[in-house]
Amino acid sequence: MKTLRVPEATVSRLSIYSRFxxxxxxxxxxxxxxxxxxxxVGVSPAQVRKDLAYFGDFGTRGVGYNVKxxxxxxxxxxxxxxxxxxxxxxxxxxxxALCTNRxxxxxxxxxxxxxxxxxxxxxxxxxxxxxxxxxxxxxxxKKENIRxxxxxxHTSLAQEVADIMVKSGMQAILNFSPAxxxxxxxxxxxxxxxxxxxxxxxxxxxxxxxxxL
Amino acid sequence: MKTLRVPEATVSRLSIYSRFxxxxxxxxxxxxxxxxxxxxVGVSPAQVRKDLAYFGDFGTRGVGYNVKxxxxxxxxxxxxxxxxxxxxxxxxxxxxALCTNRxxxxxxxxxxxxxxxxxxxxxxxxxxxxxxxxxxxxxxxKKENIRxxxxxxHTSLAQEVADIMVKSGMQAILNFSPAxxxxxxxxxxxxxxxxxxxxxxxxxxxxxxxxxL
DNA sequence: GACTGTGAAGCCATTCACAGCT
DNA sequence: AGCTGTGAATGGCTTCACAGTC
Numbered sequence: 001m002k003t004l005r006v007p008e009a010t011v012s013r014l015s016i017y018s019r020f021x022x023x024x025x026x027x028x029x030x031x032x033x034x035x036x037x038x039x040x041v042g043v044s045p046a047q048v049r050k051d052l053a054y055f056g057d058f059g060t061r062g063v064g065y066n067v068k069x070x071x072x073x074x075x076x077x078x079x080x081x082x083x084x085x086x087x088x089x090x091x092x093x094x095x096x097a098l099c100t101n102r103x104x105x106x107x108x109x110x111x112x113x114x115x116x117x118x119x120x121x122x123x124x125x126x127x128x129x130x131x132x133x134x135x136x137x138x139x140x141x142k143k144e145n146i147r148x149x150x151x152x153x154h155t156s157l158a159q160e161v162a163d164i165m166v167k168s169g170m171q172a173i174l175n176f177s178p179a180x181x182x183x184x185x186x187x188x189x190x191x192x193x194x195x196x197x198x199x200x201x202x203x204x205x206x207x208x209x210x211x212x213l
Numbered sequence: 214m215k216t217l218r219v220p221e222a223t224v225s226r227l228s229i230y231s232r233f234x235x236x237x238x239x240x241x242x243x244x245x246x247x248x249x250x251x252x253x254v255g256v257s258p259a260q261v262r263k264d265l266a267y268f269g270d271f272g273t274r275g276v277g278y279n280v281k282x283x284x285x286x287x288x289x290x291x292x293x294x295x296x297x298x299x300x301x302x303x304x305x306x307x308x309x310a311l312c313t314n315r316x317x318x319x320x321x322x323x324x325x326x327x328x329x330x331x332x333x334x335x336x337x338x339x340x341x342x343x344x345x346x347x348x349x350x351x352x353x354x355k356k357e358n359i360r361x362x363x364x365x366x367h368t369s370l371a372q373e374v375a376d377i378m379v380k381s382g383m384q385a386i387l388n389f390s391p392a393x394x395x396x397x398x399x400x401x402x403x404x405x406x407x408x409x410x411x412x413x414x415x416x417x418x419x420x421x422x423x424x425x426l
Numbered sequence: 427g428a429c430t431g432t433g434a435a436g437c438c439a440t441t442c443a444c445a446g447c448t
Numbered sequence: 449a450g451c452t453g454t455g456a457a458t459g460g461c462t463t464c465a466c467a468g469t470c
Contacts, residue, residue: 007461008413015412019391033429041393045429046463053431061430062470078412079419097310103391103408108415148414171421172414178232178316180254188417190410195316197403199228199291200221201361201385202321204401206292208384220439246451258451259441266453274447274452430469441458448450 010051011078016041017048018074019107024067033064075107085112085144087170089161090152091121091131094176098152099126112144113137134161138168151175162189223264224291229254230261231287232320237280246277288320298325298357300383302374303365304334304344307389311365312339325357326350347374351381364388375402 020040024032034048052058052065055077059065075081086104088095091114098104099111116122117134124131132140140146149165151158151173158179165173172188175181183189233253237245247261265271265278268290272278288294299317301308304327311317312324329335330347337344345353353359362378364371364386371392378386385401388394396402 005460009461011413011416012409014416015406015409016393020393035429042395044463046465047461049430050432050462057431059430060470061468062428064429077416077419079415080412084415093306093310093313097306098407100306101407103406104411107408107412109408109411147418148411171418174411174414180229180233182255188414190414192405192407192410193228193316194311194314194405195320195322196225196228197405198317198322198361198387199231199293199320200224201387201401201403202292202297203224203227203290205360205384206290218438222439248451257441259443260439262452263440263454270453272452275450276448277451428470430467432467433465435462435464437460437462439458439460442456443454444456445452445454447452 006054010054013041013043013047013051014074014078017051018071018078018080021067021071021074025071030067031064032067032070034059036064078108080108082108084109084148085146086110086148086150087113087115087137087141087144087146087165088150088152089115089134089137089165090154090157090176091116091118091124091126092152092154095152096126098150098176099129104150112146113140134164137164141168141170147171149173151177151181153177155179219267223267226254226256226260226264227287227291230264231284231291231293234280234284234287238284243280244277245280245283247272249277291321293321295321297322297361298359299323299361299363300326300328300350300354300357300359300378301363301365302328302347302350302378303367303370303389304329304331304337304339305365305367308365309339311363311389312342317363325359326353328353347377350377354381354383360384362386364390364394366390368392 017037034045037048038045058070058073086109088098088111099114105111114126114129114131115134115137116131121131122133149170151161153161155177158177159181162173162181166183166187175191178193181189230250247258250261251258271283271286299322301311301324312327318324327339327342327344328347328350329344334344335346362383364374366374368390371390372394375386375394375396379396379400388404391406394402
């Protein structure tokens with residue numbers, strides 16, 4: 001299988017294009033140009049074309065891209081043509097929000113288990129999902145064939161939870177805590193940091209103030 | 214004032230170094246080397262030195278960096294030596310989680326207002342904060358001197374909320390919805406996407422499966 | 427005429443390797 | 449000897465500009 005080196009930034013943008021295409025498709029639009037995609041998501045047309053070209057020749061010169069087809073391709077490339085069950089550890093406010101947020105329960109994702117060790121939470125329901133004790137994590141992820149774990153616990157517990165996830169065979173971990181997590185080679189760890197972007201903002205606003213703009 | 218061009222990636226890492234330094238300081242550690250910081254946050258030592266060198270000569274050759282001093286410098290650089298009041302729009306599960314999450318209420322940030330238009334939410338409290346109707350956004354942000362708005366509403370309302378924020382004088386917006394938001398030049402918009410990293414994971418796991426690894 | 431696909435150029439960020447200080 | 453600060457080299461991503469196709 002041909003596996004070229006694709007920039008991560010390209011894959012991230014592919015997610016964004018894909019969602020934009022879903023919207024176009026829902027609105028009954030059948031054809032789209034790189035320029036229209038670019039306008040819609042805020043990048044340059046050349047970027048859109050280059051990104052898509054990593055994966056094939058999806059467009060028609062002089063015409064553009066077929067929305068339905070391109071949508072299908074992007075979903076396929078991102079691996080979203082199959083279902084990905086997720087296991088979330090941490091049923092506090094953040095875990096709760098993730099369970100009910102559409103982002104993690106559409107486009108191929110399904111939350112298949114929520115775990116917590118806080119006895120006031122275990123047994124309660126989030127939607128039609130029952131919060132299970134962390135001890136049941138290994139058996140449930142095996143039964144449900146879960147390969148991706150989501151960390152939504154407090155910083156101080158994050159590494160511990162990650163270790164359990166690794167031991168239970170998770171192949172990838174999405175970490176919503178600000179902790180730096182260590183995992184063995186071969187396991188993918190991704191962090192979603194809720195405050196880094198905020199500190200980028202204050203850095204920039206600080207500069208602005210310093211320059212009296 | 215000296216304003217060199219600093220890579221955004223450098224500023225983001227500075228946030229991470231800064232948090233790591235807080236931890237060291239709390240543990241009573243007084244001196245740290247670029248190698249130790251690198252190990253602690255998962256980057257290369259050269260990267261740490263280069264990043265810090267953008268802002269000054271904070272270290273001592275042969276010794277390392279003074280933890281307390283470097284922490285203070287990083288906070289100053291990030292603009293976190295002052296208080297930044299935030300206004301969150303959207304008091305659903307995500308907004309609620311953000312209000313209660315420590316990430317947005319430490320290190321210089323303070324949630325100074327939460328707004329929603331859903332009448333079942335308005336008037337309720339999150340901690341010691343009362344959810345206000347969106348109509349009060351302009352007057353409250355003026356009174357509280359808020360420059361940064363946080364969008365935690367559903368995708369379909371995100372642009373509308375952003376427009377209100379811009380009209381009310383927000384200088385920067387942190388957007389937690391997957392919508393692509395348009396703002397005038399001079400206003401900073403940053404997106405925190407809850408699912409892009411997840412789709413990066415499925416992309417990579419998909420490749421792995423394709424290669425039978 | 428319109429729009430894609432792509433080599434080449436340009437730009438930005440990271441890594442290397444070492445001089446310089448303690 | 450140990451560690452920082454930094455020019456130089458490398459690597460990676462984005463933009464440019466245009467040939468190719470409809």
